[in-house]
Amino acid sequence: MKRFGYHEPTTLDEAVALLRRLGSEASVLAGGTDLLVQMKEHRREPAHVVNIKKIAGLDDLVFDAQGLRIGALTTTRAVETSPIARSHYAGLCEAATHFASIQVRNRATVVGNVCRASPSADTLPPLIADGAQVHIRGPRGLRVVAVQDFCIGPGQTVLAEGELVTHIVVPAPSEHTGKVYLKHGRRVEMELATVGVAVSLAREGDLCHEIRIVLGAVAPTPLRALQAEALLRNQTVSGALIEAAAQAAREASQPISDVRSSADYRRAMVAVLTRRAIEQAWEQAQ
Numbered sequence: 001m002k003r004f005g006y007h008e009p010t011t012l013d014e015a016v017a018l019l020r021r022l023g024s025e026a027s028v029l030a031g032g033t034d035l036l037v038q039m040k041e042h043r044r045e046p047a048h049v050v051n052i053k054k055i056a057g058l059d060d061l062v063f064d065a066q067g068l069r070i071g072a073l074t075t076t077r078a079v080e081t082s083p084i085a086r087s088h089y090a091g092l093c094e095a096a097t098h099f100a101s102i103q104v105r106n107r108a109t110v111v112g113n114v115c116r117a118s119p120s121a122d123t124l125p126p127l128i129a130d131g132a133q134v135h136i137r138g139p140r141g142l143r144v145v146a147v148q149d150f151c152i153g154p155g156q157t158v159l160a161e162g163e164l165v166t167h168i169v170v171p172a173p174s175e176h177t178g179k180v181y182l183k184h185g186r187r188v189e190m191e192l193a194t195v196g197v198a199v200s201l202a203r204e205g206d207l208c209h210e211i212r213i214v215l216g217a218v219a220p221t222p223l224r225a226l227q228a229e230a231l232l233r234n235q236t237v238s239g240a241l242i243e244a245a246a247q248a249a250r251e252a253s254q255p256i257s258d259v260r261s262s263a264d265y266r267r268a269m270v271a272v273l274t275r276r277a278i279e280q281a282w283e284q285a286q
């Protein structure tokens, strides 16, 4: 590994000042399960690493009227084992559960997963489906960006030099909502998603009041299947309509072929997983 300067700020102000001074030479370190692997493999060689773990108050997982607040140091394991996350944010909880190994989940943060901006990142589809927002602190103060707009390409985010994410807020769910994340890979455990589909919907009797469908690992960034959503929004749900939405999601996907799968297989799986995810979310929302 190339030598680098190591910094341990103890306040957010100190971290922002450091990141501003060091500019593009610096990388933020949270759990390190992505950053350290990339550094060991020489895929990333920052001259400075800014470890944020000594900053107090960044590991919160709090549920109130605003929703679920996930701090920058909150691990995927904390989400997986949170009764609140399990009962109100089932899609996100599922993503955090079928994620790497228990050892990795005890270190890997949700915010780190979002900031890594991998096309196959598991937490991104359910966070987008739930309308979550990223809270950013930087030299010019605070700003808030929808998770949907945060990733702009593989490994690329809207974060500017000197900025870091302090927390994510996932809005409180309304009544009769269903949230599902389905991940498909070559193995059941310890696998990155070949395709991931998240659905969050709200139901009023037989009417689908609101729905978001988000596809992971089939485009450079997670993709909203807007046509599929439009087919179901404010409609009486039927098997035929769900199937039409699944096909619309398949059309929306833009997969590539790689070591994990062919593009054709990914497209086919988008249709299968979207149908299943809508059906499960619909049942859950009763």
Ligand SMILES: Cc1cc2nc3c(=O)[nH]c(=O)nc-3n(C[C@H](O)[C@H](O)[C@H](O)COP(=O)(O)OP(=O)(O)OC[C@H]3O[C@@H](n4cnc5c(N)ncnc54)[C@H](O)[C@@H]3O)c2cc1C
Pocket (backbone or CB within 6 Å): 027, 028, 029, 030, 031, 032, 033, 034, 035, 036, 037, 052, 072, 098, 099, 100, 101, 104, 107, 108, 109, 110, 111, 112, 113, 114, 115, 116, 120, 121, 122, 123, 159, 163, 164, 165, 166, 190, 191, 192, 193
């Ligand atoms: C064996 C193994 C299995 C894995 N399996 C999965 C899997 O199943 N699904 C999956 O999605 N991922 C998986 N990953 C990837 C990784 O674990 C996740 O992306 C993890 O959530 C990253 O979080 P972290 O805290 O470790 O981030 P770090 O490695 O510390 O950081 C990741 C990136 O985010 C930036 N960053 C972190 N926090 C902030 C912040 N607060 N503000 C600004 N930038 C920040 C860092 O600079 C870096 O670029 C796996 C990794 C390993 C090693």
